Amino acid sequence: MLSFSHFYSVTPKQNETIIVNENIQKLSQNETKSENNKQNFKKNISFSKDENLTKIFTDPKNKDETVALSTQTQNKQQKTQSDKNVQKEQTKIIYKSQQNPEKSKQELKIPEIKKEQISPSKDKIIIADTNVSKKPKFENNNTNKTEQENIIKPTITQEKQDSNISKEKPKQNQKESKKDSKQQKKDIKKHIKGEKPKLVIIIDDVATKEHVKMIQKTGLKLTPSFFPKTTASPNTPSLARDFQFYMIHLPLQAKFDKNPMPTTIKTDESYDSIDKKISQIKQDFKNVKYINNHTGSKFTSNQTAMDRLYKALNKYGFIFVDSRTSADTQVPIIAKKYNNPYISRDIFLDDSNELQNIKAQLDNAIAKAKKYGYAIAIAHPRKNTMQIINQNKDHIIKNVDVVYLNEIIKYYE
Structure with missing residues (x-):
């Protein structure tokens, strides 16, 4: 019995160390992959010396493509970084579980990654802003309905005011131009008598x-x-x-x-x-x-x-x-x-x-x-x-x- 209990007390630590080593190897492999991806991406978007780089920024098509590529790589980098963070947290918890077995159950839970930790790219922010401004979303409750009315009504009234101003301005300009033309005729044409x-x-x-x-x-x-x-x-x-x-x-x-x-x-x-x-x-x-x-x-x-x-x-x-x-x-x-x-x-x-x-x-x-x-x-x-x-x-x-x-x-x- 003593030999069996002794064997039982030792094996979990060995298994845990094996898991830790495997995780560390995975992390190193992921890091090397991400570095390789960066190098490959740099190679893919490299330009020849004779190419006119101004086209990339002046031509709308080229500009959209480069932005799309940059956002894709940023998303990939963010995902790999988040995976690294999760794996690091898991390895830390495994080490702590060896020291404090009683808290292992609580700490072995995978921590939730808040959305705030991942900063979206600038292009995503612009798209989100335009979508929100065009179609504001509200939850189905009374308070949000009143908020929706308060937000939408002022914009409509403002549009009406702007349209009224735009309608009034041409009329004023037409009246002023007519007055100017009449005044010009009076000034230009003099009556000669005798x-x-x-x-x-x-x-x-x-x-x-x-x-x-x-x-x-x-x-x-x-x-x-x-x-x-x-x-x-x-x-x-x-x-x-x-x-x-x-x-x-x-x-x-x-x-x-x-x-x-x-x-x-x-x-x-x-x-x-x-x-x-x-x-x-x-x-x-x-x-x-x-x-x-x-x-x-x-x-x-x-x-x-x-x-x-x-x-x-x-x-x-x-x-x-x-x-x-x-x-x-x-x-x-x-x-x-x-x-x-x-x-x-x-x-x-x-x-x-x-x-x-x-x-x-x-x-x-x-x-x-x-x-x-x-x-x-x-x-x-x-x-x-x-x-x-x-x-x-x-x-x-x-x-x-x-x-x-x-x-x-x-x-x-």
């Missing part, structure tokens, strides 16, 4: 000898506006010499123009490029002072582009006349900035090529000149337009004086 009304008729798109003859045939002081010299209109500088007064018809970018002219100035064009074009016009047309825009609905509605153009025009002594091809024209604002008079056309005579419509618009131009004392009309060298002007020459002379633009510039200053 003189015979004066009417300026600008003929745009002049580029050929035929156009020149059509204008001269009327016997009126019509103002020709010549295209700049290009391969399509190479003779405009020499044609302009036949006139005492003329203008330049400058092509500017339109919102809808499938075939723009090669000399068209675009909204994204640099100041140096614009300056070069305006300088060339000044060399080709030495005595010219006034420029109006051909098309230009996109350009004249862009403040930045108009600012660059005005800077160049002022440099070479030009005065800009707004053809008003856009209701959103920003020319009045830029003209005021450069202390230039804002000059704009009042009537288009031949938006329609119908004879009756052209005659009606001519009457509107005369009426406008009578109302304010002066007006500017724009037309084109077309057969029907010139026919109406020639047929109504006596009617025009009776009611207004047809003058050049420089004769009414004083009314705009």
